[in-house]
Each structure stands twice: as C-alpha cells, then as structure tokens.
Amino acid sequence: xxxxxxxxxxxxxxxxxxxxxMIAEDITQESFLRFIGKYGNFHDYEIKxxxxxxxxxxxxxxxxxxxxxxxxxxxxxxxxxxxxEECIMVxxxxxxxxEEDREIILLKHVNGENIxxxxxxxxxxxxxxxxKIKNAEDRLRNELEVEE
Amino acid sequence: MKKNEFNNLINEAFAxxxxxxxxxxxxxxxxxxxxxxxxxxxxMPYISPVAWIISxxxxxLAIAGxxxxxxxxxxxxxxxxxFTAAVSVIETQRSKRFGMSELEMATRFSxxxxxxxxxxxxxxxxxxxxxxxxxxxxxxxxxEIIVTAVRIxxxxxxxxxxxxxxxxxxxxxxxxIASLVIAGVSATFVAWSYQLEENIFLQYEVxxxxxxxVTAAVLLALMFAEQWKIVxxxxxxx
Numbered sequence: 001x002x003x004x005x006x007x008x009x010x011x012x013x014x015x016x017x018x019x020x021x022m023i024a025e026d027i028t029q030e031s032f033l034r035f036i037g038k039y040g041n042f043h044d045y046e047i048k049x050x051x052x053x054x055x056x057x058x059x060x061x062x063x064x065x066x067x068x069x070x071x072x073x074x075x076x077x078x079x080x081x082x083x084x085e086e087c088i089m090v091x092x093x094x095x096x097x098x099e100e101d102r103e104i105i106l107l108k109h110v111n112g113e114n115i116x117x118x119x120x121x122x123x124x125x126x127x128x129x130x131x132k133i134k135n136a137e138d139r140l141r142n143e144l145e146v147e148e
Numbered sequence: 149m150k151k152n153e154f155n156n157l158i159n160e161a162f163a164x165x166x167x168x169x170x171x172x173x174x175x176x177x178x179x180x181x182x183x184x185x186x187x188x189x190x191x192m193p194y195i196s197p198v199a200w201i202i203s204x205x206x207x208x209l210a211i212a213g214x215x216x217x218x219x220x221x222x223x224x225x226x227x228x229x230x231f232t233a234a235v236s237v238i239e240t241q242r243s244k245r246f247g248m249s250e251l252e253m254a255t256r257f258s259x260x261x262x263x264x265x266x267x268x269x270x271x272x273x274x275x276x277x278x279x280x281x282x283x284x285x286x287x288x289x290x291x292e293i294i295v296t297a298v299r300i301x302x303x304x305x306x307x308x309x310x311x312x313x314x315x316x317x318x319x320x321x322x323x324x325i326a327s328l329v330i331a332g333v334s335a336t337f338v339a340w341s342y343q344l345e346e347n348i349f350l351q352y353e354v355x356x357x358x359x360x361x362v363t364a365a366v367l368l369a370l371m372f373a374e375q376w377k378i379v380x381x382x383x384x385x386x
Contacts, residue, residue, distance in 0.1 A: 003174050003177070004170065004174060007167070007170050007173070007174060008167075008170075011164065011167050011170070012162060012164045015164040015165070016162060016164065021164075021165050021167070021168075024164070024167075025167050025168065025169060025170075028167070029169070029173050032173070032177060036177070036178075040182065084160065086157055086160075087157060087160040087161050090157045090158060090160070090161040091161045094158075094161055094162075105158060106162055109154075109155050109158045109159070110158060110159050110162040140158075141154075
C-alpha cells in the first residue's frame with residue numbers, strides 16, 4: 001500500500017464529506033491510527049477497510065456538528081483563477097446530487113477505486129453498486145446538460 | 149461530453165486543498181507494537197518444517213511403540229532426541245545460512261529477538277513432546293515417569309549443550325552440519341552405554357537411575373547458559 005497515495009485518497013474522500021480541511025485531516029489520521037490499532041500494519045490489508053473506518057468517523061462527525069458547505073471555498077478559488085468555469089459547473093451539478101451519488105462518483109472517478117473496494121466501503125452488493133454508479137453518472141450528465 | 153473530458157472535469161471539481169500534515173504524519177506512523185505472544189506466533193511459520201516433522205514423528209513413534217508394547221521404545225526415543233536438539237541448534241543459525249542476518253538486523257524485530265523467539269518455540273515444543281512421551285512410555289511399558297523423562301531428556305540436552313557451544317565457535321559457524329555430527333555421536337554414546345553390563349557404572353539405565361535427575365539439572369543449566377550466550381552474541385556472529 002502506497003501510504004502517501006492512500007492518505008490523499010482518504011483525505012479527499014473525507015474532505016468532500018465533512019467540508020473542512022482541518023477536520024478532514026484529523027479524521028484521515030484517526031482512520032489510519034485505528035486501522036493500525038486493529039490490523040497492526042498496512043501490508044496485508046486493503047484500502048477498503050480504511051474507507052469503512054473513515055466513513056464511520058465522518059458519520060460520527062456529522063452527528064456531532066453539521067459540516068459547512070464547501071462551495072464558498074471553491075468559488076473563492078475560482079475567483080482567484082484557480083478553477084475553470086466548467087469546473088464550477090460540474091461542482092454545481094455535483095451539489096445537486098445526493099451525498100451517496102457524490103460519494104460513488106468520487107470513489108470511482110477521482111480515487112479510481114475498483115468495484116470490490118467501493119462496494120465494501122459503502123456496505124452494498126456489487127450488483128447494487130453497478131446500478132447506483134450508472135444512475136449517479138446519468139444524473140450528473142443530466143445536471144450538466146441543464147447547467148449548459 | 150467525452151469520457152476523458154468528463155473524468156478530468158470531475159477530478160478538477162473534487163480537487164481538495166492540500167493536507168498540511170501529511171508528510172509529518174506518515175513519517176511518524178509506526179506499526180502497532182506486538183506483544184511477546186504475538187511475536188512468538190508470528191515466528192512460527194518461519195521455523196523449518198523439518199523441526200516440526202521430527203517432533204511430530206518422534207511423538208507418534210513413542211505413542212505407537214508404547215501402544216504396541218515395544219520394549220525398547222524408550223531407547224529408540226532417547227536415540228532420536230539428539231536429532232531434535234540438532235535441528236533446534238541449526239535453527240539458531242538459519243538466518244545466517246540463508247543470508248538473512250543483515251536484513252533481520254535492520255527490520256522491525258532485531259535478529260536477537262528473532263533467534264530468541266525461535267529457540268523459545270522449539271524449547272516449548274520439545275518440552276511438550278517430553279510431557280506427552282514420558283508418561284505414555286512409563287505407564288505403558290512400566291517405569292517411573294521422572295526417570296523415563298530424564299533418560300529421554302539427557303541425550304537431547306547433551307546435544308544441545310555441545311551443539312550450541314560449537315555453534316559459537318569458528319568451526320560451528322562455518323559448518324552447517326556440526327550439530328548433526330554431535331547428535332550422531334551423542335546417540336551412538338547412549339546406544340553404547342545402553343548395551344553395557346548392568347554392573348558397570350556407565351550403563352545408561354544404572355547411571356540415569358542414580359544420577360539422572362542431577363545430570364539433567366546440570367545439563368539444563370548449561371543449556372540455558374549457552375542459549376543466553378547465543379542470543380546475546382547472535383548479531384556479532386552473523
């Protein structure tokens with residue numbers, strides 16, 4: 001397991017769930033520590049367990065304090081020329097999707113995880129996941145067409 | 149929209165701010181500490197299969213011999229025990245023989261702890277064998293359990309003491325089969341001693357009947373002393 005890449009993936013996953021850089025980093029690190037506490041080392045185990053731990057920690061965090069929306073930060077960056085207009089459109093389209101759809105799209109298209117990992121992380125069957133991926137992608141494309 | 153374009157836009161949309169403490173956290177991330185039992189358990193698969201096979205074979209033969217009422221089972225087992233000891237001694241040099249010493253010195257567990265763990269495991273296995281074999285033979289073929297245990301144990305201890313001592317010498321370090329030679333000599337000596345007339349002091353049953361427990365205790369102390377020296381100096385010998 002490449003620790004740096006894994007850290008980035010978990011951090012990105014958490015960040016887009018909690019919407020706060022510091023909390024995302026705390027949860028990412030806590031996920032790694034809990035993983036080591038349970039499995040001892042990173043050699044023999046797969047990333048799907050890390051996603052599961054991170055997801056549960058995000059749920060705990062969400063219960064504790066409702067996260068702030070992250071659109072402002074994105075828009076600020078866009079204002080500084082950091083993000084393209086197309087990207088803002090995609091971002092707005094993503095915001096209209098359900099949290100689960102966003103999660104699936106992030107795991108599949110951004111983190112590049114395989115079906116087995118995503119289904120384990122989300123706690124659903126592979127068949128259900130295939131269906132959800134297709135629906136999420138269709139919804140996103142539809143939203144993008146509306147935006148255009 | 150093409151698939152690649154779609155993926156690129158999504159990646160851009162999901163661009164998160166850089167984490168601030170990633171490098172520091174990963175640099176300080178350490179695997180969980182493993183306790184003594186976990187360490188011993190983890191080393192078991194690395195012990196040579198020959199060690200397990202010999203231990204199981206001797207135990208099975210002892211039980212079979214006792215059930216079938218073979219009178220000399222005790223002798224045969226006493227003659228086989230030195231080879232169990234030889235395999236245990238060879239195990240202390242296994243890392244060096246397979247060129248793993250330097251690697252093990254630089255890994256999570258020191259070479260010293262690895263050798264100590266393997267010696268402990270094999271010691272437990274031998275003790276367990278003795279706890280099974282001695283009562284079975286003594287009860288089935290007649291005799292005192294302690295005397296039977298001592299008769300089986302002494303050849304093992306002789307081989308361990310001499311074998312470990314030689315392993316620490318230049319000859320032993322350069323010769324992988326030194327312990328097997330000692331095991332052979334030890335078994336031959338016991339066989340010779342067994343067939344002596346009963347009025348001779350060195351006759352194995354007469355000697356062990358009188359001085360067996362003391363001899364075993366002295367050899368046991370010497371074996372622990374040799375094991376202590378091996379463990380303490382293993383990195384210097386590697």
